[in-house]
Amino acid sequence: MNFSPQLRTPGPTPIPERVQRAMAAPMINHRGPEFKALLADVVSGLQWAFQTSNDILVFPASGTGGMESAAANLLSPNERVLVPVIGAFGERFADLAEAFGAQVVRYGVPWGEAADPQDIDEILAKEPEITTVLVTHNETSTGVTNRLGEISQVVRRHGRLLVVDGVSSIGSIDLPVDSWGVDVAITASQKGWMAPPGLTMVSVSKAAWTRQGKATAPRFYFDWERARKMQAQGATFTTPAISIMFGVREALQMMRQESLPSIFRRHQRLAAAFRAAVGALGLRLLAQPEVASPTVTAVYLPEALQGDAGKDLLRTWREKYGLVVAGGQGHLTGKIFRIGHLGAVTEQDVVATASALEAGLRDHGHRFDAGAAVAAVEGVIRAPDTTLVA
Numbered sequence: 001m002n003f004s005p006q007l008r009t010p011g012p013t014p015i016p017e018r019v020q021r022a023m024a025a026p027m028i029n030h031r032g033p034e035f036k037a038l039l040a041d042v043v044s045g046l047q048w049a050f051q052t053s054n055d056i057l058v059f060p061a062s063g064t065g066g067m068e069s070a071a072a073n074l075l076s077p078n079e080r081v082l083v084p085v086i087g088a089f090g091e092r093f094a095d096l097a098e099a100f101g102a103q104v105v106r107y108g109v110p111w112g113e114a115a116d117p118q119d120i121d122e123i124l125a126k127e128p129e130i131t132t133v134l135v136t137h138n139e140t141s142t143g144v145t146n147r148l149g150e151i152s153q154v155v156r157r158h159g160r161l162l163v164v165d166g167v168s169s170i171g172s173i174d175l176p177v178d179s180w181g182v183d184v185a186i187t188a189s190q191k192g193w194m195a196p197p198g199l200t201m202v203s204v205s206k207a208a209w210t211r212q213g214k215a216t217a218p219r220f221y222f223d224w225e226r227a228r229k230m231q232a233q234g235a236t237f238t239t240p241a242i243s244i245m246f247g248v249r250e251a252l253q254m255m256r257q258e259s260l261p262s263i264f265r266r267h268q269r270l271a272a273a274f275r276a277a278v279g280a281l282g283l284r285l286l287a288q289p290e291v292a293s294p295t296v297t298a299v300y301l302p303e304a305l306q307g308d309a310g311k312d313l314l315r316t317w318r319e320k321y322g323l324v325v326a327g328g329q330g331h332l333t334g335k336i337f338r339i340g341h342l343g344a345v346t347e348q349d350v351v352a353t354a355s356a357l358e359a360g361l362r363d364h365g366h367r368f369d370a371g372a373a374v375a376a377v378e379g380v381i382r383a384p385d386t387t388l389v390a
């Protein structure tokens with residue numbers, strides 16, 4: 001019997017009891033004063049977490065909805081855009097822009113690698129008609145974090161608009177929206193925000209507003225201008241995701257108590273601990289180590305456990321040891337598994353996960369030194385903090 005399963009998927013993520021209790025509050029009128037206060041708290045908390053004074057808009061939708069809102073508000077038919085594709089969510093951004101009539105220049109790298117800022121520089125230099133770069137910060141399908149600080153410098157130098165899918169990074173990995181000059185940053189409640197899926201949050205810069213006023217793609221539900229006017233009055237156009245907003249408000253309070261630098265450092269430590277565990281188990285990371293993600297670790301299944309055998313392993317972890325991890329996406333289905341470690345995950349949780357990883361692998365005949373993964377994790381989490389700060 002597993003009384004409390006370990007949810008180690010890279011979204012949805014575990015919800016702290018405090019957040020759960022906040023979401024159980026009685027319903028309120030979304031055109032009344034309590035909602036006005038709730039919206040103000042959520043928006044100001046998000047501005048703190050996004051490190052921005054830009055407008056932040058919230059919509060009842062998943063992260064893809066936030067991405068779609070960017071396409072609908074920023075693009076016009078035949079607009080030329082650049083999408084660095086380093087995994088499944090980069091593909092999604094490219095497909096989405098195409099669906100809105102853009103001419104998409106796809107810059108792809110093998111899955112497991114990050115985009116090279118120099119390549120982006122060269123493409124933008126060669127293609128002055130590209131107006132917009134749509135980039136994934138943290139590619140959840142491969143466990144790779146793009147070097148967004150450098151990419152943003154390049155994009156700014158070329159004077160193009162920068163739109164960032166920060167769905168699995170903002171609030172967990174440092175993304176200082178204002179100092180990096182990110183025009184649009186998008187995230188969703190079920191990731192580092194420790195809340196259920198259903199709320200997308202989008203920051204919009206002055207330059208993005210100027211573009212929004214000229215862009216002609218069709219928009220309705222996600223019309224940013226209408227959302228801004230409504231939010232200025234303390235309301236939203238449609239019925240908002242009230243309970244999730246109760247949860248996000250509480251989660252933001254917890255995040256303020258922990259502080260952003262501590263949160264980012266915790267995620268780096270958890271990721272380093274999982275990478276050490278993977279090595280101790282004789283397994284291989286998908287990501288190049290220097291760009292491995294602080295929020296999700298993608299691991300090749302052992303040769304003998306790929307395909308259906310991998311599905312059986314995931315079932316053993318889930319049913320016998322209460323550990324829920326994610327499988328691979330796209331061409332990596334059956335080849336990798338992914339461990340999510342974002343949001344409400346502690347160092348002690350990683351010890352428990354390493355123990356369950358060992359137990360399932362042992363049951364399926366994978367050979368390694370018993371206790372090696374747990375020892376590797378403990379070695380990392382007991383190390384002085386300073387060794388892990390980037």
Ligand SMILES: Cc1ncc(COP(=O)(O)O)c(C=O)c1O
Pocket residue numbers: 010011062063064065089136138139140141165166167168188197
């Ligand atoms: C990097 C990234 N982008 C976009 C999405 C899509 O978000 P959603 O599933 O909330 O629509 C996800 C979800 O996992 C993601 O991790």
